[in-house]
Amino acid sequence: MTINDTLSFAGQVALVTGAAGGLGRAYSRLLAERGAHVVMQDVGAALDGTGTDPRRIDQAVARLHAQSLSVEASYHGIDTRSGAAALVADILQRHGRLDAIVHNAGWVEYQRIDAVDEDRFDHMMAVAAKAPLWLAQAAWPAMQAQGHGRIVLTTSDRALYPQYVQHGLAAYAAAKSAAVGIVNVLAAEGAAHGIVVNAVSPVAKTRMWGVEGEPDELHPEGVAPGVVFLASRACIEGGWILRASNGQFHATRLTEAEGVRYPRDLRAVSALSIEDVAAQWQDMATPTVEPR
Numbered sequence: 001m002t003i004n005d006t007l008s009f010a011g012q013v014a015l016v017t018g019a020a021g022g023l024g025r026a027y028s029r030l031l032a033e034r035g036a037h038v039v040m041q042d043v044g045a046a047l048d049g050t051g052t053d054p055r056r057i058d059q060a061v062a063r064l065h066a067q068s069l070s071v072e073a074s075y076h077g078i079d080t081r082s083g084a085a086a087l088v089a090d091i092l093q094r095h096g097r098l099d100a101i102v103h104n105a106g107w108v109e110y111q112r113i114d115a116v117d118e119d120r121f122d123h124m125m126a127v128a129a130k131a132p133l134w135l136a137q138a139a140w141p142a143m144q145a146q147g148h149g150r151i152v153l154t155t156s157d158r159a160l161y162p163q164y165v166q167h168g169l170a171a172y173a174a175a176k177s178a179a180v181g182i183v184n185v186l187a188a189e190g191a192a193h194g195i196v197v198n199a200v201s202p203v204a205k206t207r208m209w210g211v212e213g214e215p216d217e218l219h220p221e222g223v224a225p226g227v228v229f230l231a232s233r234a235c236i237e238g239g240w241i242l243r244a245s246n247g248q249f250h251a252t253r254l255t256e257a258e259g260v261r262y263p264r265d266l267r268a269v270s271a272l273s274i275e276d277v278a279a280q281w282q283d284m285a286t287p288t289v290e291p292r
């Protein structure tokens with residue numbers, strides 16, 4: 001099989017959540033251009049993640065239909081386990097297979113720590129962290145039977161790197177950090193079955209950024225090639241976070257230092273008392289720089 005073969009989605013079915021605009025629409029377009037039939041899911045929520053408006057996904061699908069691309073709309077909610085399962089069941093019933101899931105749905109939740117609301121926090125977790133887990137759970141048996149599946153979750157540099165943190169994003173950061181943990185576990189569980197699971201940490205100017213119309217830079221199309229690669233047969237290794245922005249990509253993941261025998265020998269600074277920790281904190285707290 002050539003690299004061109006592994007980058008073709010001919011005969012494959014892909015699901016993209018949050019597909020009505022921005023990144024989700026860009027992913028859907030490129031997947032369809034490469035031969036996939038794409039189920040574009042979106043409930044048409046407002047910028048705060050509430051409400052529904054089916055016109056948004058209908059308009060997005062119509063635009064891609066006008067380009068003779070094979071796409072369809074889905075209005076299923078995915079903020080519950082039953083909703084996510086129903087969406088996958090519907091795809092499998094109508095198409096007989098599901099090859100790739102790109103979970104893009106979400107929004108940016110701004111609430112300072114003194115104002116964090118439990119319902120808003122739970123809703124963020126439901127869509128950004130629980131939903132991809134429920135979608136993967138529902139699709140897992142079919143992907144196992146196929147001996148093939150690709151799942152891409154979305155995380156954020158706002159959660160991964162302290163220097164990019166913004167005030168008010170506790171719920172958002174919690175959900176995006178949870179996505180990384182889910183990726184690590186699902187990548188390990190899927191490896192023996194041909195199911196490859198990774199994450200993307202994208203930056204693009206979209207409706208979530210407050211941009212209406214065509215952005216002046218940081219276009220969603222500058223992220224899509226990396227995500228579609230992760231969804232393809234060419235991607236054979238899971239557990240990575242693909243940082244994607246402005247047509248540039250960097251795959252990263254936490255890797256243990258050489259020689260560590262976890263958990264008994266961390267090859268780290270020894271300290272037997274609080275005073276030892278305090279005295280040696282600067283040696284312990286050396287930042288780790290990612291190799292390029």
